Amino acid sequence: MLCPRRKRPVKDEDFSAIVVPSMKGHGYLDYTIESHPSKAFQLMDELRHHGLLCDLVLRVTYKDAVVDFKVHKLVLAACSPYFKAMFTSNFKECLASEVTLKDVCPQVISRLVDYAYTSRITVGEKCVLHVLLAAMRFQMEDVAKACCDFLIKNLEPPNVIGIARFAEEIGCVELHQRCREYINSHFSEVIKEEEFFSLTHCQLLELISQDSLKVLCETEVYKACTDWVRWDAEARSQYFHALLNAVHIYALPAKFLKRQLQSCPILSKANSCKDFLSKIFHDMTLHKYLPPTPYRGTKLFYVAGGYNQQSLASMEAYDPRNNTWMQLAPMEQPCSGLGASVLFGLFYTVGGRNLSMQSNNADSATLSCYNPMTNQWTQLASLNTGRNRVGTGELDGSIYAVGGSQGSTHHNTVERYDPETNRWTFVAPMSVARLGAGVAACGGALYVVGGFDGQNRWKTVERYQPDTNTWHHVASMNTARSGLGVVSIDSYLYAVGGYDGQRQLNTMERYNVGRDVWEPVASMVHSRSAHGVTVYHDKLFVF
Incomplete structure (x- = not known):
């Protein structure tokens, strides 16, 4: 017996089966095909290449060239607010089957159209600026960002000024800002390039x-x-x-x-x-009071060497703007008891001693120079004699190495370093030997404060006049100190902490240069000796 074939159901009412819902009552189907968008765009790209279902011709005119691109309005509108507005607003292009784009290179449009369909763009470095300009014009933000990222990554002294000028002209704020930051950070290299000399006087004035x-x-x-x-x-x-x-x-x-x-x-x-x-x-x-000058770049405090069960070679820098420390290139040899100075942006370490199992513990005569631009150290001319726990100061473009010791000999001698000739020369000696003295310049003179001669801990102060090469005593401190820190602020010298022969000190006193008198000021929270001190925005920092 033949049974009649049932018809295939085509409508809901054609189904005779009764669907029994889940006892839980909340079952549903939720299924996503991750590859669907890319497959859809891939198909649309194939249709574009075959000229199928295209509803627009982009006619690109550039100089004498005219190139047509068959595209789908929907795809362009989906990736460009510019084209979306053109095709969905009351512009004449909304219903047009052909749109003309002027003054844009056909090769650039080809790459942007490819990107619209494939989400990928490949551009040679010579074409990046043209693509960026077009991406900005047609509001294709992702492409513009990719171009900016590429240009930022490839900034160099020969091209940065030209790119900065281009970014400013097209209104690309982020790229322009990054170019300015690069110029500021690489100023000494940029000013050697030909582009630098094309700046107008207003642009140069703004830069410096x-x-x-x-x-x-x-x-x-x-x-x-x-x-x-x-x-x-x-x-x-x-x-x-x-x-x-x-x-x-x-x-x-x-x-x-x-x-x-x-x-x-x-x-x-x-x-x-x-x-x-x-x-x-x-x-x-005449060493008149000179107005303070603003800092260029980043002001950092350097801390080099020191002692922690043995001499250290490490170096750190403190950034007072954000209260952070950073590690820098270490010194070539561990060193403690060294002196340090900053001159014309370079950081110098003078003398010291390497107290470690691997060394002979000899007192050092070395002079090392750290360049913050390159994060590298350079060895310069050595002192005429080794100096441990030496005091250092800067005056009139020279570095002074004051006192210190070599073996059991405590020095009253002083040497001066000229960075232009890379030479050390002796100047007039102090009246007494001083190890661990504080040194600072003020009013065209060099002051040496306190110290230790092997037997006596000094409260006396000597002032060196470079024009006459002579030393003179000035008023003594209220407390004898060695291992103290000394800095100058305006017309005052501050003597900070130190050791008085029995204990480390937290006290501080201030010398009035004009009145030739010392007076106590606020004490530190902690007692310190053999520490570092510096000044930033008229505030005293102790390390």
Whole structure:
């Protein structure tokens, strides 16, 4: 017997079966195919390449070239607010089957259309700027960001000014900001490139007016200005005085300023500029009170070497802006009892001793220089004699190494280092030997405070006058101290902590240079000796 074939159900009412719901009453189907969007776009891209279902022709005209691209409006609108507005608003292009795009390279449009369908773009470095410009024009933010990231990653001194100018012209704020940051951080390299000399005087003035400019010494800023003027002296000399006003003139070394006044060809033809610098140089030589100069770049406090069961080679830096420490390149040899100075942006360590199992514990005569731009150390001319627990100070562009000891001999001798000649020379000795003395410059003189001669712990203070190469005693401290820290703020010297022969001290006293008198000031929370002190924004920091 043949049974009649049932018809295939095509409507809900054709189903005779009764669906019994789950006893729990909340069953449902939720299924996502992750590959569906990419497969859909892949199919649309295939349709585009075959010219199928395309509802728009993009006619791209560039110079003498005319190129047509068959596309789908929906795809362009999905990835570009520009095209979305064009095709969904009351613009004439909304119903048009052909749209003309002018002044954009067809190769660039080809890459952007490919991206719209495939979410991938490949661009050579010579074409990136063109693609970025088009991406900004058509509001394709992801492409624009990818181009910016690529350009930022490939910033170099020869190209950064051109890219910065381009970013400013097209309104790409982030790229422009990153270029400015790069220029500030690599100023000494950028000013050697040809692009630098294409800056207008307004652009150069804006650049050197920034305190975020990272330079070792203000001489780099001054030289950048003179080099820029010399590039076209006839046209640019008129801007030199305005540029000098943006240079931190009072931060220039007096020796450098003197040489410029004597031999700078730009100054020889600019009398007003020469008079301006001559007055400042005169104030420097008379050691008048000079106005404080803003910091360039990042102000860091360096802590090098020291002792923790043995001498240390490590070096750290403290950033007072965000209260953080960072590790820097270590010294070549462990060292404690060293002196340290900063001169023209370079950090110098002087003398000391290597107290470790691997060394002979000899007192050192080495001079090492750390360059924060390269994070590298360089060995320079050695002292004439080894000096452990040496005091150091900076005055008139030179470093002074004061006292210290070598073996059982305590020194009253003093040496001066000239960074221009890389030589140490002896100057007049102090009246007594001093180990662990505090040293600071104030008012054109070098002050040496306290110390220890092997038997006596001193409260006496000596002042060195470099113009006469002589030492003079001034008022003594109230407390004898060795291993103290000394800094100058305005016309005061601060003697901080130290050791009085029986205990470490937390007391601090201040010397009034004008009145020649010491007076006590607030004590520290903790007692300290053989520590470091520095000044930042008229505040005293102790390490």
